[in-house]
Amino acid sequence: MAESKKEKKELTVEEKLKALYKLQTVNSEIDKIKTLRGELPLEVQDLEDEIVGLNTRIANFKAEIAQNETNISGKKSEIEIAKGAVEKYTEQQNNVRNNREYDNLSKEIEYKNLEIELSEKRIREYTAAVKSKTEEIAKLKEYLDGRQIDLKQKKQELAEIVSETKQEEEKLREEVLKLEETIEPRLLSAFKRIRKGARNGLAVVYVQRDACGGCFSKIPPQRQMDIRLRKKIIVCENCGRILVDPELAGVTPSEEK
DSSP: OHHHHHHHHHOOHHHHHHHHHHHHHHHHHHHHHHHHHTTHHHHHHHHHHHHHHHHHHHHHHHHHHHHHHHHHHHHHHHHHHHHHHHHHHHHHHTTOSSHHHHHHHHHHHHHHHHHHHHHHHHHHHHHHHHHHHHHHHHHHHHHHHHHHHHHHHHHHHHHHHHHHHHHHHHHHHHHHHHHHHTSOHHHHHHHHHHHHHSGGGOOEEEOBTTBOTTTOOBOOHHHHHHHHHTSSOEEOTTTOOEEEOTTTTTOOHHHHO
16 A cells, blocks of 8 residues: 555656546546436436325325314214204203203203204315315326326436446446546545536646637646646646646647647
8 A cells, every 4th residue: 555655656747647637538438428318317316206205295195084084983973972962952851840941951952953063064074175185186196107107218218328338337437446546635636626616527628729628718828838848737727627738638739720
């Protein structure tokens, strides 16, 4: 491990720049594969999340229906008890000794009848709620079926693309790991930071037409000379990307134009 660190320290600036540019090239190839997949991975994730949400809503509605049905049963039991009380009080009215007892029983009968009316009203409300939730579940299930079909299709599309590019991507990622081992941690960290914030993931670019290959800002002649000398790592003063000369990037003058 100590020898490995020593070797990294002994790399020349030119070797570091070549390693960084190669690392950028391989990462760009991986980016192309991700672009080929497009938004499919996100679309698949969104559909999966939506389906989970729909199933949760359906489960909640079913729980509400079950609760309303329990409430209906409870109110029906209360009605039966109240009707029994009305019958009892009505029978007792036939054996009262005075008007006061009769009036008291009449009030009890009236109260129980109000209880029955209220329970019947609640039953109608619970029944309407059950009907509404049942209809809503039917609509959600129909929509859910459609989304599940969409998810299946998207997953199939993604699987086909992944299958076509998997071997190539794995090979590229192995190459990235090998290249990263040759670059000192501080420089690698800087590369990753620049790449993360840069457009199209370009952290290392070559000079094109006297300008930065990333942001196209003009580069002074003296700075271009310093870049060609490869004696130090130079970054674009405008965008912060690492700059290399076209020759190091393997670009011929005709290709640069």
